[in-house]
Every structure is written in structure tokens, then in C-alpha cells.
Amino acid sequence: MGRIPCCEKDNVKRGQWTPEEDNKLSSYIAQHGTRNWRLIPKNAGLQRCGKSCRLRWTNYLRPDLKHGQFSDTEEQTIVKLHSVVGNRWSLIAAQLPGRTDNDVKNHWNTKLKKKLSGMGIDPVTHKPFSHLMAEIATTLAPPQVAHLAEAALGCFKDEMLHLLTKKRIDFQFQQSGIAPGTLQQPLTLQVIKTKRTIRLRRSN
DNA sequence: AAACGATTCAACCGCTACTAA
DNA sequence: CTTAGTAGCGGTTGAATCGTT
Structure with a gap:
């Protein structure tokens, strides 16, 4: 027994997305929207899991996303919100237009945590x-x-x-x-x- | 120049929440 | 109320890249 897989893993491609796959997904979503992720890969002609398509779209392809460096203001917002809500990345990302929860999480784990520790502040409790x-x-x-x-x-x-x-x-x-x-x-x-x-x- | 370690970040996994029947 | 399917979330992984020796 066990959990029902979200897709047939044997027929599904994994790993990095190619520009061609990105194009297929973007143009399909532009025409049909993002209803029913399970059907999107099939209809868009992609050998991908629906979950993988959703992630690719929300974290990378969405046209309203920012892709550059985090600004000082954005970093301050993350630190401030993290001190209140903890690792609720989606909640924090919602306050930063153009940033995804994955972006915020990665930035926190790779940069901000170290920055705070370096300042003698515990990144979990935000106390010295x-x-x-x-x-x-x-x-x-x-x-x-x-x-x-x-x-x-x-x-x-x-x-x-x-x-x-x-x-x-x-x-x-x-x-x-x-x-x-x-x-x-x-x-x-x-x-x-x-x-x-x-x-x-x-x-x- | 090459080998190795550290860092970054896209993608995946498993779980929970939500929703419709 | 229950159940099954789907969406979303947070933790983790691993390939690519960068920096150091």
C-alpha cells in the first residue's frame, strides 16, 4: 500500500527544464490558464508531472516574477516578518511582490541566516x-x-x-x-x- | 590547470489543507 | 459526515557554478 503517486513516474521526465518545455508550458497557460495541473502536461504535450509543471510556472515562468538580487528593503522585510511568523515562507513571500516562497526560503537559508549569525543574532529566535x-x-x-x-x-x-x-x-x-x-x-x-x-x- | 570544497538555487518529495461530490 | 482528488507548503536534495588551494 502507500500513497497514490501524482503521476506515472515511468513516463515522466525529471530534472532541469529545457527552453522548449518552458515555451510549451507558457503558451499553453497563456491560452488555457492554470486550471487542473494534472491535465496541463498531457494537454500541453509535456512529459512532465503536473506538480512539476505547477512548480515551474509558479517559481520561474510566471510573468510577474522578479529574478534579480534581493534589495536591502526586501531583506529587511523578510527578517522582520520571519521574526513574527517563522518559516511561513508563503506568508512572507506574499508581502514581497514578484518573489516566490521558494525564492524567499532559498535566500533566507543561503544568505540571511548567515548574515544574522554574523551579527551575533540567533536566526531562529532573532535574539542576540x-x-x-x-x-x-x-x-x-x-x-x-x-x-x-x-x-x-x-x-x-x-x-x-x-x-x-x-x-x-x-x-x-x-x-x-x-x-x-x-x-x-x-x-x-x-x-x-x-x-x-x-x-x-x-x-x- | 586541475582538484576539491563551498555555495547557490531549481526541482523534488512527502505531508497537510482544501474542495467537491 | 466521509472520501477522493488536487493544490499548496516547507524541508530536502543535487547539479551547476564559483572560489580556493
């Missing part, structure tokens, strides 16, 4: 990391803090091992010792992991 650490220290009892610290250190160890293997910086450590400030980045990671652990605990 220092506040979060203070919250953890004041709201939890010492055994919980100890447990959290242990979990966080475990994550930190994994992260560090990965880093050491990747960058081969263990050699540099041996050669020069740990320079002041070297641990800043991993400590930031530690804070992120600690927060993640708290979130998981709360959701359970």
Missing part, C-alpha cells in the same frame, strides 16, 4: 546569542545546565573533529598553540547546538 546564553543560565537548574553543557560539548566535539579532518588544522595547533580568539567560531556553533537541544526538548 548573549541573551540566549543568559536565559539558559538563569532559567535552568544546575543539573539541567550540566546536562545541556554535556550535550552541547558532544555536538561541539563532532563539529570540531569534522573541522580538523577537513582543514587539517590539527597540525597548525601543534605548531603554534591556540591563538587568542581562535575558539570564537566553535563557541558560536556550541551556542547554536545548545539552542537546538533546548528546542528538541521543548517539542518532546
